[in-house]
Amino acid sequence: MFRFIVRRLLQVIPTLLGLSVLLFVWLRALPGGPEAAALGPRPTPEALEAARARLGLDEPLWVQYGRYMRRLLNGDLGTSTVTNRPVLDEFLLRIPATIELAFAAMAIAIAVGIPVGYFAARRRGRLLDGLTLSGSMLGICTPVFFLAFLLKWVFGVNLGWFPVSGRQSSGMNATHITNFFVLDGILTGEWDAAWDAAIHLVLPAVAVASIPFAIIVRMTRASVLEVLGEDYVRTAEAKGLTTKVVRRRHVLRNALLPVVTVVGVLTGALLSGAVLTETVFTINGIGRYLYLAIQTQDYPVLMAFILIIALIFVIINMLVDISYSIIDPRVRVR
Amino acid sequence: MAMESANRPSPPGPLGQRKAEKIDRLAELAATPPDERGGSVVQESFRRLRRSPMAIVGGAIIAVFVILAIIGPYIAPYHPIATIAIDQVRPGVIPGPSAEHWFGVDQLGRDVYSRILVGARHSLLVGVVATLIGFTAGAIIGGVAGAAYGLGGRVGRAIDSVLMRFMDMLLALPTLLLAASMAAILRPSLQAVMIAVGVAVVPIFARLLRGSMIAQAQRDYVLAAQALGVRRRKIVMAHVFPNSLAPVIVQATLTLAVAIIDAAALSFLGLGNPDTAVPEWGVMLAQAQGQIFTRPTLAVYPAVAIIIVALGFTLLGEAMREALDPKLRR
Numbered sequence: 001m002f003r004f005i006v007r008r009l010l011q012v013i014p015t016l017l018g019l020s021v022l023l024f025v026w027l028r029a030l031p032g033g034p035e036a037a038a039l040g041p042r043p044t045p046e047a048l049e050a051a052r053a054r055l056g057l058d059e060p061l062w063v064q065y066g067r068y069m070r071r072l073l074n075g076d077l078g079t080s081t082v083t084n085r086p087v088l089d090e091f092l093l094r095i096p097a098t099i100e101l102a103f104a105a106m107a108i109a110i111a112v113g114i115p116v117g118y119f120a121a122r123r124r125g126r127l128l129d130g131l132t133l134s135g136s137m138l139g140i141c142t143p144v145f146f147l148a149f150l151l152k153w154v155f156g157v158n159l160g161w162f163p164v165s166g167r168q169s170s171g172m173n174a175t176h177i178t179n180f181f182v183l184d185g186i187l188t189g190e191w192d193a194a195w196d197a198a199i200h201l202v203l204p205a206v207a208v209a210s211i212p213f214a215i216i217v218r219m220t221r222a223s224v225l226e227v228l229g230e231d232y233v234r235t236a237e238a239k240g241l242t243t244k245v246v247r248r249r250h251v252l253r254n255a256l257l258p259v260v261t262v263v264g265v266l267t268g269a270l271l272s273g274a275v276l277t278e279t280v281f282t283i284n285g286i287g288r289y290l291y292l293a294i295q296t297q298d299y300p301v302l303m304a305f306i307l308i309i310a311l312i313f314v315i316i317n318m319l320v321d322i323s324y325s326i327i328d329p330r331v332r333v334r
Numbered sequence: 335m336a337m338e339s340a341n342r343p344s345p346p347g348p349l350g351q352r353k354a355e356k357i358d359r360l361a362e363l364a365a366t367p368p369d370e371r372g373g374s375v376v377q378e379s380f381r382r383l384r385r386s387p388m389a390i391v392g393g394a395i396i397a398v399f400v401i402l403a404i405i406g407p408y409i410a411p412y413h414p415i416a417t418i419a420i421d422q423v424r425p426g427v428i429p430g431p432s433a434e435h436w437f438g439v440d441q442l443g444r445d446v447y448s449r450i451l452v453g454a455r456h457s458l459l460v461g462v463v464a465t466l467i468g469f470t471a472g473a474i475i476g477g478v479a480g481a482a483y484g485l486g487g488r489v490g491r492a493i494d495s496v497l498m499r500f501m502d503m504l505l506a507l508p509t510l511l512l513a514a515s516m517a518a519i520l521r522p523s524l525q526a527v528m529i530a531v532g533v534a535v536v537p538i539f540a541r542l543l544r545g546s547m548i549a550q551a552q553r554d555y556v557l558a559a560q561a562l563g564v565r566r567r568k569i570v571m572a573h574v575f576p577n578s579l580a581p582v583i584v585q586a587t588l589t590l591a592v593a594i595i596d597a598a599a600l601s602f603l604g605l606g607n608p609d610t611a612v613p614e615w616g617v618m619l620a621q622a623q624g625q626i627f628t629r630p631t632l633a634v635y636p637a638v639a640i641i642i643v644a645l646g647f648t649l650l651g652e653a654m655r656e657a658l659d660p661k662l663r664r
Contacts, residue, residue: 018500141644143595145602146619146637153630272510276599280623291603294518306515313507 117220361545395646467532472539480547
């Protein structure tokens, strides 16, 4: 197991290196640049020159790259050209919001998606099945940011059931330890703060959950249909087990294996959804941070964003691989 | 099938795997030998396609969309960027649908119906160009990899494995985030959106064409051509490559839907055309955000347009995939 993890991490290094060189050259080859963006419209040539020197942009490309990599290896992702704060700090400040959102969305997608998929499979070809299938196709074709807007409009603005922006009400004087607001409220015993943060999560989480939900429904349905046709299900029925026991012990348990492992696969959909949804609900997570970095041409932030996302993916990949062998002993990690 | 699974490059873990498996399944479809009746796979599939209600509905939606994209600017009742009804727009009041303005006007008094009609052209253009970029670049990379593998030799396999390693890494990253990062680096513009969405789908096409070509290379007609002494290059270019295209065309149809949604998402994030007066569905949706208290229905028109078009391409694409599937072929 240990050797597997080490080998997996070693395989990642050349890819990340290649990605970083590519990004670095690409960023520098473009006109304008962070110095122009930082100074605003129509800077004087002298100010531009000074800014370039300050940011080290007047040196040869390979010197710049060498410096960037040396810092990167020391855990320094660079400094935001807009706020002048370390990029890593900015990321750590914002990532709890995104993780919180992703977790809430995943919980909704699983809790609703698996039963819906299961019942669609049991009623194959009937109305419920048809509705589920066309619904999931419609869900995949609906832009996440429109769904987010729709929820905000109907349940936030119109009905006023849920707050429409941010992570917590501004009047809430909550203590923050981990920056996971719901968790913080529970840890400190500030129940009103935890409740307030949870209520803020509902609409964005439903929006982000839409595509993972559609995928889970389809996976569960296909998987249950496959298991229902297996010999051991017929055997179980033939030997006189009650329908309830057959369903629970034989069908559901085997059908859920592929569904459980798909959770890791959905991280992509979750992160993409979070980027768009955070923008609609003005949640200060990494998605909104990317949006702001785009507006200000903050190169170090953009670069770090891509590298961090790639790294997160590699790590999740590995975790899913390992969890495979734990959930299903037949699949051994080589 | 054991032989075929040995031909596949392993994707970087289960994350890319689901995507990769879907692609590989599609790649093998057209390589199944024709049935006893002896009809060609593509002809047979086309016959099935014409009878599929999904394909007919999808095709009809796409036909209407393409016609609107072409004639939209000519049948639009007003100029899309003319602020004709600005005198009726007051703080807190934006006129809704009326006989004059079917979909009402927006915050600047522009006719929404006209903007939707003219915007169809942009969406079609972005979708088609992005898909073409992904298709072309993917076909070159996948074609080279597939041919190198098919032509055999250690060197060929090495080339194939290097190319596919890189493609599989990209395949594991979420398409939208890849496209967003790329468009951000390219500077917001319409071209940036097309390139970014196109580049993000390159690995899908590359893997698909490679898989399809390798599946074709094992067919009898290749053996026959080899026995007749046809040169390898000619076998690849004249026989294997054209026969490998059917699954790629299916994928291109499905990609068009994704490309249109992703392009709208990029415009929404502010990565599209910086001139926001130009009617474009993603931008219209983004601008409607600001009117949530005054006239939230402004967001519905462009959103429904995007959903219908994406649904059209998805329906046709799924129907095509089903038609190619030998398990369903009779």
